[in-house]
Amino acid sequence: MNRRAFLAALSAAALAPRANAAFASVAPRRKKVVIVGGGMAGLSCAYELRKYNFDIVVLEGQGRAGGRVQTLREGLYPGLSAETGATRIPDTHEFTLSYVREFGLTLEPFHNGDFADVVHLHGKNYVGDHNPEPDWPLQLTAEERRLGRKGLAERYMAGPLQSLVKGDENSLNVPKAILEQDNATLGDYLKKQGLSPDAIELLTLGGDTTVSAGLLFLVELNEQISRQYFHIAGGNDQLPAALANQVGGAIRYGCKVVSLGQDDGGAWAVIENAEGHETVRGDHIVCTLPFSVAKNLFSDAHLPLDKQRAIRELNYLPVNKTFLQMRNQFWKKNGQSGFANTDLLSERFWAMGSGSPDQRGLLWSYVIGSKAAKLDQMDMQSRIKQTLADAESVFPGADEHFEGARTKSWGQDPWHLGGLSAFAPGQLSSIPVNARREGRIFFAGEHTSRWNGWIQGAIESAHRVVKEIRA
Ligand SMILES: Cc1cc2nc3c(=O)[nH]c(=O)nc-3n(C[C@H](O)[C@H](O)[C@H](O)COP(=O)(O)OP(=O)(O)OC[C@H]3O[C@@H](n4cnc5c(N)ncnc54)[C@H](O)[C@@H]3O)c2cc1C
Numbered sequence: 001m002n003r004r005a006f007l008a009a010l011s012a013a014a015l016a017p018r019a020n021a022a023f024a025s026v027a028p029r030r031k032k033v034v035i036v037g038g039g040m041a042g043l044s045c046a047y048e049l050r051k052y053n054f055d056i057v058v059l060e061g062q063g064r065a066g067g068r069v070q071t072l073r074e075g076l077y078p079g080l081s082a083e084t085g086a087t088r089i090p091d092t093h094e095f096t097l098s099y100v101r102e103f104g105l106t107l108e109p110f111h112n113g114d115f116a117d118v119v120h121l122h123g124k125n126y127v128g129d130h131n132p133e134p135d136w137p138l139q140l141t142a143e144e145r146r147l148g149r150k151g152l153a154e155r156y157m158a159g160p161l162q163s164l165v166k167g168d169e170n171s172l173n174v175p176k177a178i179l180e181q182d183n184a185t186l187g188d189y190l191k192k193q194g195l196s197p198d199a200i201e202l203l204t205l206g207g208d209t210t211v212s213a214g215l216l217f218l219v220e221l222n223e224q225i226s227r228q229y230f231h232i233a234g235g236n237d238q239l240p241a242a243l244a245n246q247v248g249g250a251i252r253y254g255c256k257v258v259s260l261g262q263d264d265g266g267a268w269a270v271i272e273n274a275e276g277h278e279t280v281r282g283d284h285i286v287c288t289l290p291f292s293v294a295k296n297l298f299s300d301a302h303l304p305l306d307k308q309r310a311i312r313e314l315n316y317l318p319v320n321k322t323f324l325q326m327r328n329q330f331w332k333k334n335g336q337s338g339f340a341n342t343d344l345l346s347e348r349f350w351a352m353g354s355g356s357p358d359q360r361g362l363l364w365s366y367v368i369g370s371k372a373a374k375l376d377q378m379d380m381q382s383r384i385k386q387t388l389a390d391a392e393s394v395f396p397g398a399d400e401h402f403e404g405a406r407t408k409s410w411g412q413d414p415w416h417l418g419g420l421s422a423f424a425p426g427q428l429s430s431i432p433v434n435a436r437r438e439g440r441i442f443f444a445g446e447h448t449s450r451w452n453g454w455i456q457g458a459i460e461s462a463h464r465v466v467k468e469i470r471a
Pocket of ligand 1 (some may be wrong): 036037038039040041042059060061062066067068069078082084085086087088089132208255256257258286289290410415416418419420444445446447452453454456457458
């Protein structure tokens with residue numbers, strides 16, 4: 001280096017700190033985002049926004065993260081765990097699976113019990129999916145009897161769907177052809193196809209017929225394109241736990257949000273916690289709360305009328321799960337999978353238990369809609385007693401093997417007031433309204449996604465909001 005170059009380098013070096021200092025003084029302020037709700041949508045949002053250097057805070061009302069991903073272990077035999085909410089991950093849910101991979105979580109296969117192996121009708125067990133078709137104790141037409149349960153599903157749900165959504169399977173929006181079915185309840189749609197009341201009962205056993213027919217097509221689409229389902233070994237709550245671990249100190253637990261507002265200068269959330277009330281301000285708010293619990297929060301938010309209506313009217317279904325711990329998986333020894341659809345109060349049974357049938361396992365009722373509302377009227381002991389009696393009818397030996405129970409009602413959980421957003425006719429079409437940004441307030445959560453009712457929907461909505469905030 002010659003003298004001139006040396007001096008030039010020296011003066012550049014001497015100037016550098018001052019230049020940096022000058023730069024620092026004009027560097028844009030980090031934008032602050034207040035995220036309301038620490039379920040999968042809120043946590044994913046926080047995790048992704050952190051990558052872009054946003055200043056974030058997550059306000060969670062409960063003392064735990066994860067929301068509707070909740071794994072119970074306490075009171076169960078060591079090694080057993082009960083998923084009160086999200087249980088299975090389809091192999092097509094790339095948003096969910098990419099986080100599972102990113103956090104190094106282990107997946108195990110989960111039996112897909114949607115077309116239940118046992119159909120329990122009028123006090124008797126039938127094996128639904130095997131030939132020959134059972135002689136159903138129902139008043140079916142000759143054609144309905146010939147088609148059987150699987151054939152009916154094929155003709156009225158799966159068949160039409162295949163031609164309707166070809167190529168649209170992975171669209172971020174609800175496929176147009178499905179939206180066209182959003183004007184009737186599932187029950188009315190099937191009636192319009194000419195099905196007898198008993199055929200509708202057979203086809204929809206364990207399901208709610210008051211939801212939008214379009215929603216059922218969306219659920220069916222998911223089933224059709226997924227070949228395999230998984231569960232996170234050791235419990236699904238490890239997924240929100242991994243995200244919470246990443247965003248660590250940014251989560252404020254025990255902070256119930258009671259009001260959200262915005263003006264030209266910013267946006268704010270008013271929280272209620274052990275210390276009283278506090279206003280948390282930011283440049284933006286992301287509201288991930290289910291609309292079922294968000295109805296009274298927006299008086300200072302200046303929301304347009306269609307958004308107010310969407311929040312007020314979105315339908316949520318009560319969901320009830322009662323887990324029965326069994327001394328061994330006796331149902332397997334009896335040639336049963338543990339999955340059943342029934343005409344009992346416990347309208348659906350699922351099961352889980354690893355290894356040999358001699359090991360302990362869980363048999364649980366999974367009840368959605370009007371029957372869940374009935375169970376919600378009972379005290380906990382009566383609910384468990386009822387579930388055990390129903391289990392004994394479907395899986396003989398349940399009584400004898402029963403060791404203990406845990407039960408969860410999402411309808412009675414004050415942080416959710418319902419398990420699943422269950423779009424009524426017309427509401428599937430308003431997902432874009434649910435999801436629409438209103439000034440400084442952004443909306444995420446499963447109810448704002450075409451994958452509503454899935455973890456995938458919560459994560460996808462978070463990715464969308466991050467894009468909107470960065471735009
Ligand atoms: C019974 C059941 C079965 C399911 N099965 C599956 C499945 O098999 N596979 C699958 O992928 N998905 C399943 N899901 C759906 C999945 O669990 C949800 O779609 C997803 O977890 C929703 O995440 P979210 O963040 O949108 O909402 P949430 O999880 O509801 O998060 C909202 C958060 O907001 C908090 N909150 C509420 N009110 C306030 C307030 N005022 N102030 C501050 N915080 C508040 C809540 O405590 C909660 O943590 C199931 C859900 C249920 C209920």
